[in-house]
Amino acid sequence: MGIGVLIVDDSSFFRQQIKAIINAHPQLTVVGEASNGREAIEKAIRLKPSVITMDYEMPMMDGISAVREIMRQQPTPILMFSSLTLKGARVTLDALDAGAVDFLPKSYERVSGSNSSLKQVLVDKLLTLAKASSAQQTTPAAPPAKSTASTKRYNQKFDLVLIGTSTGGPVALQKVLTQLPAGFPSPILLIQHMPGSFTGAFAERLNTQCRIRVKEARDGEVLRAGEAYLAPGGMQMMLSGKGKLKIFEGDARLNYKPSVDLTFGSAVKYYSKHCLALVLTGMGADGREGARLLKQAGSVVWAQEGRTCVIDGMPSAVVKANLADEVVPLPEIAKRLAEVVR
Template sequence: MTYKVLIVDDSSFFRHQIKSIIDAHPDLTVIGEASHGREAVEKTLKLKPDIVTMDYEMPLMDGITAVREIMAKQPTPILMFSSMTHAGARITLDALDAGAVDFLPKGYENVAHEQSLLRQQLIEKLLHIVKSHRRKTTAPAVPAPARPLPVAKAGVRVRAPELVMIGTSTGGPVALQKVLTQIPASFNAPILVIQHMPAAFTGAYAERLNGICPLTVKEAEDGDSFAAGTVLLAPGGKQMMLSAKNRVKIFAGDDRLNYKPCIDVTFGSAAKYYSNNVLAIVMTGMGSDGKEGARLLKARGAHIWAQEGKTCVIDGMPSAVVKADLADDIVPLDQIAGKMVAMTKGS
């Protein structure tokens, strides 16, 4: 099946480069281009693409306004291109709030290079996003009896957690915001968050969360300690692991690891200091990061949750945990916060 892509950017050079990358893949085809947000909305309504790539700074109508209008008039998966700056991060987070699914760094030199990582990431993200969206919109209302949905394990009782860890990727910034804004300041455990995100973004994201959450949220620094009522966000481009029961170590990490930060690294390090008094949650994202870390924690008696697939932007990571039989519970996004609070109260 060939998926239709609409490219939106005021740079004809960038549109040409992106088009050449997309059209070279047999499962993707560019059906149109737009040079500003107003044209993007018009062409989305007319051409009905399967996915849209969107720039932010454009004449007549900016990218965030275009995202809002598209999601109101013709809901369509949108992949943003963002500058790798603090200001670019804040803009991209606004675009995700407006309804965009994910983002990629915008670099003319990167996209022009035939072997660039950006080219690989563009194709990977487009296909994962559009296939996930297609499955959700075309799936039957009732699952076929031959392939029942996995169900949460019943009757599992655990101690109120001394530590909560949340790992997430694509779709995570908005999903995490929905969870953390519902956690009261009296929450009786620290929370460590590992979100796949570039180095330029995590500081801005931590600032945003700290401004809207009852909890205190900060980007983790080497040697930080953590306590109840606080959230530490792993810094982008680095790894975060526990160096003691209530302290984190931030370091560059091995370049052979696909993700910086890596959920498996943080989860796995916690297994050294915690046993059945830790709750680890794997939320929306591509791939399977978090599965092996969850396996190590599970061996120590930790409680593992996976976000319910139909409430994920992409359910690769939670599904990997479920398929490995590591999930003690499968929780819809809108119930995660409430269950976290109940667990820390011993319910």
């Protein structure tokens, strides 16, 4: 049986364009459409789709309210469509807090044209979210995952913490960073796959929630202990010296902007074995090769435990390459960081 998709949008034009893209794929089928949040909830419960695409601004009930209610009554992977504006970024972050798992920029021009890359991204996200959800549902119930080395100690001092993530990352980062103490002794670099118009709003949100300071990184910035620096979306972030950042557009051949591999790899020259790098939830394998370079230099690499990930692609790539010193469930990461970074 194919993967059923429920499309929720008050624009009939947008629904029809998305429907055509989805139905053109042999594994995907549109099982229903809704034009407002209330209708979305009713159809989510009745049709039980594998995945839902969701707009925000709709009559009768907005998308965030619908996401929250669907996750309460009929938990389903939800992909948000959002505008590339500051307001759109804040709304999307609210939707992720409410339970949506990923998002795509909403563009009438791109979805109605012949943009094959956009269509492929949409299809890939729908397939990945549906399959990840199906795998979680069919996995036998197990006790809460435990860290593979919850009492492990390290000889070196960690002068820099690096965290790379993608799908599911905004919520994962929030859970980790909000639990860190105000006096955290090292700077933290955050690499989250996210559009450029979103990272400023995300850093601003984290800063209001955390005891450490969180900011969007700037070119030439000098790192300070107890501060976290979020790589700007659409740009690359690397170390240009010990404790100094370089922000630049980067090579078009790199798949991700920002790239976890690039930031991780750049830390080797200046920090050698004094890095602690974490790879959290996300699609693909970004971070694996950067983790390999850090490991070769003697630094430490952790991966998020798979059952606590939205998508286990990035962490499992690190684990399968035998690069993870620890595999840590998301709820334990902040505690472990506080224990070993001194």
